[in-house]
Structures are given as structure tokens and as C-alpha cells.
Amino acid sequence: MTTAILFSSSRASGDTFQIVKYLSDNSAVQMFNLSEHSVSFYDYEHQNNADDFLPLMAELVQFEHIIFATPMYWYSMCAQMKVFIDRLSDLLTIDKPLGRQLRGKQCSLISSGYDSNAPDCLWQPFELTAKYLGMHYKEMLYLSCPSEFKLADHKVTLDDFIENALTC
Numbered sequence: 001m002t003t004a005i006l007f008s009s010s011r012a013s014g015d016t017f018q019i020v021k022y023l024s025d026n027s028a029v030q031m032f033n034l035s036e037h038s039v040s041f042y043d044y045e046h047q048n049n050a051d052d053f054l055p056l057m058a059e060l061v062q063f064e065h066i067i068f069a070t071p072m073y074w075y076s077m078c079a080q081m082k083v084f085i086d087r088l089s090d091l092l093t094i095d096k097p098l099g100r101q102l103r104g105k106q107c108s109l110i111s112s113g114y115d116s117n118a119p120d121c122l123w124q125p126f127e128l129t130a131k132y133l134g135m136h137y138k139e140m141l142y143l144s145c146p147s148e149f150k151l152a153d154h155k156v157t158l159d160d161f162i163e164n165a166l167t168c
């Protein structure tokens with residue numbers, strides 16, 4: 001199964017990035033860094049339709065499995081990811097054919113946070129959004145990083161994820 005990871009964080013080389021980097025270094029997943037794309041807030045008048053959102057989506061729909069990677073900020077996704085998720089509304093209005101290409105695809109979530117466990121409100125927007133778009137939400141990989149990300153603390157979990165979620 002081909003897999004893309006869409007990474008976003010307010011910290012370019014922070015915990016979430018280290019997680020995604022390990023996964024992309026050790027599997028065939030392709031990472032897309034949202035900060036390298038100009039995606040602006042949802043606009044009801046679609047005056048931003050020439051920014052990077054539609055070209056980025058056109059690349060993502062080439063994959064069978066799309067993983068969203070975001071740190072947990074205030075029990076939710078980071079703001080940059082929320083801007084991207086809001087723009088999925090463009091696929092219900094100005095580019096429906098592109099939106100239809102999401103149907104049947106797999107979708108997952110990767111997140112990091114200080115707390116030991118993630119609340120349901122972190123993953124539920126992804127599950128519900130996937131359902132609305134006709135995608136199949138698979139799972140969330142949440143890594144608790146109470147101090148700086150240390151690979152040794154998470155290597156077994158990450159290797160399991162590679163084997164079970166990325167290598168099939």
C-alpha cells in the first residue's frame with residue numbers, strides 16, 4: 001500500500017518531525033511538509049484557489065493511505081493542520097472530482113504530546129472527516145513525549161507501526 005504522511009508542526013525539527021522522519025527513513029512512505037506549501041485559510045469566495053492547496057491534494061490523492069501528522073496543541077491538532085483540514089471544503093465545491101478521488105482511501109493520524117494518553121477529541125475530527133469524505137480511518141499512533149523525543153523510548157512502537165501499518 002502506498003502511503004503519504006502530511007507533516008505539520010510549529011517546530012520544524014521537533015517531536016512530531018522526529019517521529020515522521022524515523023518512519024520515512026525506515027519505510028517507503030513519502031513525507032510532505034505542510035510548512036513548505038502555502039495553504040491559506042478557507043475562503044468562502046475561493047479567492048485563494050491558486051495557492052498550494054489543490055496541487056498538494058493532487059499529489060496526496062496518488063497514495064492509497066494518507067497519514068496526518070500533528071502535535072497535540074491544547075488537546076487538538078496544530079493550527080496549520082486545521083487550516084489544511086478546513087480547505088478540504090474546497091473539494092466539496094470548486095474541485096469535486098479531486099475530492100471524489102479520496103473515496104475508499106485509508107487515513108490515519110500520528111501525534112505527539114506531553115500527556116501519557118491522547119483524549120478522544122484529538123482523533124475524532126480525523127475519523128469523522130474521513131467518514132464524511134468516504135475514507136476509511138484506520139488508527140492513531142500517539143507518542144507521549146514529556147521531554148524531548150528520544151528514539152530509544154519509542155523505537156519498538158515505531159518499528160511495530162512500520163511493520164503493521166506501513167508494510168502491507
Ligand SMILES: Cc1cc2nc3c(=O)[nH]c(=O)nc-3n(C[C@H](O)[C@H](O)[C@H](O)COP(=O)(O)O)c2cc1C
Nearest residue numbers: 009011014015016071072073074075112113114115
Ligand atoms: C501550544 C502548545 C500546546 C500544547 N498542548 C498540549 C496538550 O494539550 N496536551 C499535551 O499533552 N501536550 C501539549 N503540548 C505539548 C506538545 O504536544 C508536545 O511537546 C509535543 O510533543 C510537541 O511536538 P512538536 O515538537 O512537533 O511541536 C503543547 C505544546 C504547545 C507548544
